[in-house]
Amino acid sequence: xxxxxxxxxxxxxxxxxxxxxxxxxxxxxxxDIVLTYRGSEAAAHEVVVAIEALGRRAVALSLDVGDSASxxxxxxxxxxxxxxxxxRTAFDHLxxxxxxxxxxxxxxxxxxxFDELMRIQLKGPFFLTxxxxxxxxxxxxxxxxxxxxxxxxxxxxAAYAAMKGGIEVLTRYQAKELGARGIRxxxxxxxxxxxxxxxxxxxxxxxxxxxxxxxxxxGRVGLPDDIGQAVSALLSADSRWINGxxxxxxxxxFL
Numbered sequence: 001x002x003x004x005x006x007x008x009x010x011x012x013x014x015x016x017x018x019x020x021x022x023x024x025x026x027x028x029x030x031x032d033i034v035l036t037y038r039g040s041e042a043a044a045h046e047v048v049v050a051i052e053a054l055g056r057r058a059v060a061l062s063l064d065v066g067d068s069a070s071x072x073x074x075x076x077x078x079x080x081x082x083x084x085x086x087x088r089t090a091f092d093h094l095x096x097x098x099x100x101x102x103x104x105x106x107x108x109x110x111x112x113x114f115d116e117l118m119r120i121q122l123k124g125p126f127f128l129t130x131x132x133x134x135x136x137x138x139x140x141x142x143x144x145x146x147x148x149x150x151x152x153x154x155x156x157x158a159a160y161a162a163m164k165g166g167i168e169v170l171t172r173y174q175a176k177e178l179g180a181r182g183i184r185x186x187x188x189x190x191x192x193x194x195x196x197x198x199x200x201x202x203x204x205x206x207x208x209x210x211x212x213x214x215x216x217x218x219g220r221v222g223l224p225d226d227i228g229q230a231v232s233a234l235l236s237a238d239s240r241w242i243n244g245x246x247x248x249x250x251x252x253x254f255l
Contacts, residue, residue: 008034008092009032009091011026012128014033018197020047025225027050028232035048044060048060065099065120071130090136092136093235096125106158129174143231145190147190150189167187186234192221192253215253216251218252
């Protein structure tokens with residue numbers, strides 16, 4: 001990336017929730033955005049419009065991160081979009097954000113639930129990043145989104161958190177193996193955030209919200225902006241020497 005070019009960041013799951021907020025926070029800091037969506041093209045288009053209102057360029061592409069067979073075609077589409085929209089052959093940053101949450105006690109978790117989480121939360125980011133590697137610029141950055149639940153435990157998230165634990169180990173291996181290209185790789189682990197994730201339980205259940213706030217050093221539950229700003233900070237040049245790390249953005253939950 002030259003000094004005259006704006007960085008291009010690809011955010012998976014950028015049409016809603018934390019991905020949407022991250023895309024907007026990055027755009028506010030001068031990034032152009034490629035965002036992916038699985039369900040709502042209309043919601044993705046709204047994010048594109050909001051990014052353009054900030055003076056940046058954005059493109060929304062359909063992607064199911066649970067369908068690894070689709071990744072080669074998706075990478076080819078990204079290559080086409082980079083050439084057509086930016087006259088470039090590479091983008092700078094990848095944010096592996098897209099995911100789902102399944103709440104089930106360990107004793108009750110089914111193989112189907114486990115396999116779905118594996119496809120979306122671990123296999124997806126692994127092979128999507130692999131497919132996109134030729135399009136990531138040397139000196140770029142990858143940010144894998146994990147969860148505070150990989151450090152502390154709350155009943156009902158055994159399978160989900162196990163996948164995110166895998167992502168945190170994968171992050172260190174990627175940082176080691178991609179360092180020769182100057183690509184740094186980190187994990188961002190959000191705590192409980194007021195979004196529609198998991199049916200919006202943290203946001204909408206007042207008792208749960210208050211309980212989490214009471215266990216958080218800063219005395220409140222996280223907001224989407226808290227995570228969007230953390231994403232943009234970790235992808236900025238100011239964080240250029242942070243590599244292979246797990247950064248938790250939880251306000252100090254369960255310290």
